[in-house]
Amino acid sequence: MFTGNNTSIIKADPRTKLLILVISMIIPLKCVTVFPSLVFAALLCVMLFLEGEKYLSVICFCISIIIMCLYAGAVKGGFGSVLNMICMSVMVLIRFFCPITMALLLFTKTTDMSHLISSFQKMHLPMVFVIPFVVLIRFIPTIFDEWDGIKKAMLFRGIEFKLKSFITKPAQIIEYTMVPLLFCSVELMDELASSAMARGLDSNRKRSSYVEARLRVTDYAIILIFAGFLAYMFFIYQQ
Amino acid sequence: MKLKTKDMIYAGAFAALYVVAVLIVMMLVGTIPVIYIACPLLLGIFCGTIYLLSVLKVRKFGAALLMAVLFACIATGFDPIAFSVCIVSALIAEICMALGKYKSKKMYVISYVFFNFITASNFFRILVAKDAYIAGVRSMIGDDFADGMSRLVTPWWAWIMIVGFAVVGGIIGGLFGSKIVKKHFEKAGIV
DSSP: OOOOOOOOOOOOOOOHHHHHHHHHEEEEHHHHSHHHHHHHHHHHHHHHHHHTTTTHHHHHHHHHHHHHHHHHHHHHHOSOOOHHHHHHHHHHOOOHHHHHHHHHHHHHHOOOOOHHHHHHHHHHOHHHHHHHHHHHHHHHHHHHHHHHHHHHHHHHHHHOOTTTTHHHHHHHHHHHHHHHHHHHHHHHOOOOOOOOHHHHTTTTSOOOOOOOOOOOOOHHHHHHHHHHHHHHHHHHHOO | OOOOOOHHHHHHHHHHHHHHHHHHHHHHHHHHHHEEEEEEEEHHHHHHHHHHHHHHHHOOHHHHHHHHHHHHHHHHHTOOOHHHHHHHHHHHHHHHHHTTTTHHHHHHHHHHHHHHHHHHHHHHHHHHHHHHHHHHHHHHTHHHHHHHHHHHHHHHHHHHHHHHHHHHHHHHHHHHHHHHIIIIIHHTTTO
16 A cells, blocks of 8 residues: 555556545435446546556456446335345445545555655645645554454454454453554554654755656546546536 | 644554544444444543543644544545534644643543544534435435434434533543553553
């Protein structure tokens, strides 16, 4: 995550990808029919493909086709039985989160951190917001890694983590999971802080960057395509 | 006292922990409307330790505010009502900590009671813009959930219940968190 890859055909600016993420949060609210959703999924998959995640883009496209087919089937089935309704609500949720997940994958798999920081600086956001935000999105996968480690260490000592114990022994669960997790994280934060110091993040001078954040022609083309799609959706569902 | 880069990194990382904890608890209890209403209580108890460790580690103006802004960016979906609830409650928490001169333990716990209102921010949005929310839920999740939700949020005591849950959760979480911090982290020399 957040490492970037070298096999990409075009390298879109992080700002473009953020815009795609925002648009893909709005689109599922607006378009409820099958065909436009599929077109949007295809657009996202093309973006993933061009950014170098070729295998992933094909998988995503197949999954979204299957989901849309199931969704169309569920809609045709109507609201007859209780079972049908449960299926329907599950399908609606999956359909809602499908494009958001794909846009998140696009954002997280193909952007590297220094590129992201330099493009945030281009947006003239204050550093007091940029640094915590970047740390936040980089830290979330780390937490899950640490959590895996803690679960393994617990298993080593013959303690199994069960969801049931949330109800029977809540205080102990909080203490025994939170404390090691917080200890690991604090350790990591100290390391991160020294690494940031070494990279000169806390100097007051303007930072220069190895990768240049610039909106190129391809970025404008991508923005135009996605914004056009959004505008078209608004236009259609106004009527 | 301005925030240094180190403090910003602490704030961001603790905000990540907070967001993950909130999302996990929400996912566990979010499926049933009755328990869903009690989210501020459960989240308050669960996340008190993270908040207290974060503000005790930084001990400057801005730690709680940054955490609330980052939380609002991710969990409220830029809804104006929920966003402003987050920021106002975090500001009150900051004032509480400043009144205690960033030393008093009691003021830290009291500040958490106010800070815990950010977990209820999404409910305030529901209560203020009730009809639009119910319609949205109905079209997205299903009639059952929407009916359960509308039965729960219609009466006036829904307000009192949610505020009460947030306050009680804040008190329990704050006391519990300060106990854990004292037991484990002060000994290790982390705060």
